[in-house]
Amino acid sequence: MPPARDRLPVRRAGSAPSPDTVLIRRTLAEIEPVADKATSYFYALLFIRHPDLRSLFPVAMDTQRDRLFKALLTAAEHADDTATLTEYLSHLGRGHRKYGTLPEHYPAVGECLIAALTRFASDTWSEATEAAWVRVYTTVSQIMIDAAAEDEQSSPAWWQAEVVGHELRTRDIAVVTVRPEEPYPFLAGQYTSLETPWWPRIWRNYSFSSAPRSDGLLTFHVKAVPAGWVSNALVHHARPGDVLRLGPPAGSMIVDHTTDNGLLCLGGGTGIAPIKALVEDVAEHGRRRPVEVFYGARHDDDLYDIDTMLGLQRSHPWLSVRPVVSDGPTRRLSGQLTHIVREYGPWPAYDAYLSGPPGMIRSGVDTLVGIGIPSHRIRHDGIDELTTSSTDRG
Numbered sequence: 001m002p003p004a005r006d007r008l009p010v011r012r013a014g015s016a017p018s019p020d021t022v023l024i025r026r027t028l029a030e031i032e033p034v035a036d037k038a039t040s041y042f043y044a045l046l047f048i049r050h051p052d053l054r055s056l057f058p059v060a061m062d063t064q065r066d067r068l069f070k071a072l073l074t075a076a077e078h079a080d081d082t083a084t085l086t087e088y089l090s091h092l093g094r095g096h097r098k099y100g101t102l103p104e105h106y107p108a109v110g111e112c113l114i115a116a117l118t119r120f121a122s123d124t125w126s127e128a129t130e131a132a133w134v135r136v137y138t139t140v141s142q143i144m145i146d147a148a149a150e151d152e153q154s155s156p157a158w159w160q161a162e163v164v165g166h167e168l169r170t171r172d173i174a175v176v177t178v179r180p181e182e183p184y185p186f187l188a189g190q191y192t193s194l195e196t197p198w199w200p201r202i203w204r205n206y207s208f209s210s211a212p213r214s215d216g217l218l219t220f221h222v223k224a225v226p227a228g229w230v231s232n233a234l235v236h237h238a239r240p241g242d243v244l245r246l247g248p249p250a251g252s253m254i255v256d257h258t259t260d261n262g263l264l265c266l267g268g269g270t271g272i273a274p275i276k277a278l279v280e281d282v283a284e285h286g287r288r289r290p291v292e293v294f295y296g297a298r299h300d301d302d303l304y305d306i307d308t309m310l311g312l313q314r315s316h317p318w319l320s321v322r323p324v325v326s327d328g329p330t331r332r333l334s335g336q337l338t339h340i341v342r343e344y345g346p347w348p349a350y351d352a353y354l355s356g357p358p359g360m361i362r363s364g365v366d367t368l369v370g371i372g373i374p375s376h377r378i379r380h381d382g383i384d385e386l387t388t389s390s391t392d393r394g
């Protein structure tokens with residue numbers, strides 16, 4: 001049988017929604033105001049009917065609840081855009097390997113999902129709606145299962161990595177270096193998911209702060225944020241010798257080496273981490289391309305990586321680093337990162353890279369589009385990846 005993605009009718013965003021999509025969106029619109037209740041009911045049912053699945057999930061399920069509904073909404077939103085849907089679900093399927101998800105778990109989840117929808121979307125539920133959900137869920141799960149099976153041929157489900165360096169840069173920011181047990185291939189600008197021994201099965205995303213190194217070590221910049229369990233553990237408890245688990249690399253904020261365009265980089269707070277990796281990548285590639293970095297922080301003291309960035313600027317004549325402070329007195333550039341960028345330029349032959357808080361990325365994209373950089377030349381990680389509480393990166 002061909003893989004599930006080849007059995008999807010090829011549709012593109014923009015055409016009229018398919019009959020199944022119309023029914024699915026109707027259900028989701030009815031569920032949305034009671035999404036919390038419906039998701040809690042779904043998990044209660046799943047764990048009562050299939051208690052063996054409980055151990056795949058974190059002890060505290062609060063963030064998990066948002067994630068399921070967000071995934072459903074994303075799938076429904078792109079239901080008629082075959083390419084985007086397949087890419088999203090394949091990524092999700094590969095990412096589920098680290099949780100220990102097996103093909104036989106999918107029917108159990110599907111059956112409880114439909115039971116929860118039947119109960120909480122009773123006004124719009126019908127035989128036709130149920131049939132649409134069964135069809136779509138079958139396709140969705142098959143794409144995820146196929147992607148996981150394909151990935152299994154070439155990569156482990158997760159990597160164990162020992163902490164070999166831990167440097168506290170400010171009261172709440174640490175630079176953490178780990179040594180993976182097996183080689184960990186990734187590209188500069190990408191991120192990974194990370195699980196600590198203190199919070200089993202809670203995974204959070206962190207960008208690599210260096211390009212791949214010959215010694216195989218990986219480094220992350222972590223800011224302890226209020227209620228950020230994983231980030232607090234990494235900043236305040238992790239020590240050399242502790243063993244973490246890493247998921248596969250993800251993200252497309254990578255350098256396009258097929259062009260000579262300059263790079264305009266906006267890094268806010270710990271968002272400077274992947275920008276530093278991009279600079280190293282350009283340096284290693286050996287082609288002289290202008291790289292202009294605007295490094296934003298709220299206060300002077302928050303520019304925890306400024307010495308490294310200025311050191312790189314001294315070594316590389318094609319690199320310019322401009323620190324920008326938004327909230328406190330400073331002798332550096334003062335103001336919002338995005339406003340300052342507008343005062344420089346123009347940026348006709350530049351590709352833009354943005355990394356930082358979701359608000360900064362949103363306003364950064366608006367500003368850059370406003371000053372004429374086409375959106376296909378602006379790269380950043382998915383706002384969803386940043387905004388779901390699954391990401392207490394910092």
Ligand SMILES: NC(=O)C1=CN([C@@H]2O[C@H](COP(=O)(O)OP(=O)(O)OC[C@H]3O[C@@H](n4cnc5c(N)ncnc54)[C@H](O)[C@@H]3O)[C@@H](O)[C@H]2O)C=CC1
Nearest residue numbers: 207268269270271296297298326355356357359360393394
């Ligand atoms: N790949 C990525 O996009 C990465 C994103 N991050 C994210 O970066 C953030 C770092 O947090 P902090 O260091 O506490 O940052 P922060 O809150 O201290 O802000 C850093 C900079 O962004 C600016 N900024 C914040 N909100 C803004 C808004 N709404 N509009 C315009 N500018 C804004 C600030 O003025 C400051 O210059 C976290 O949310 C983390 O998840 C971290 C690493 C990688």
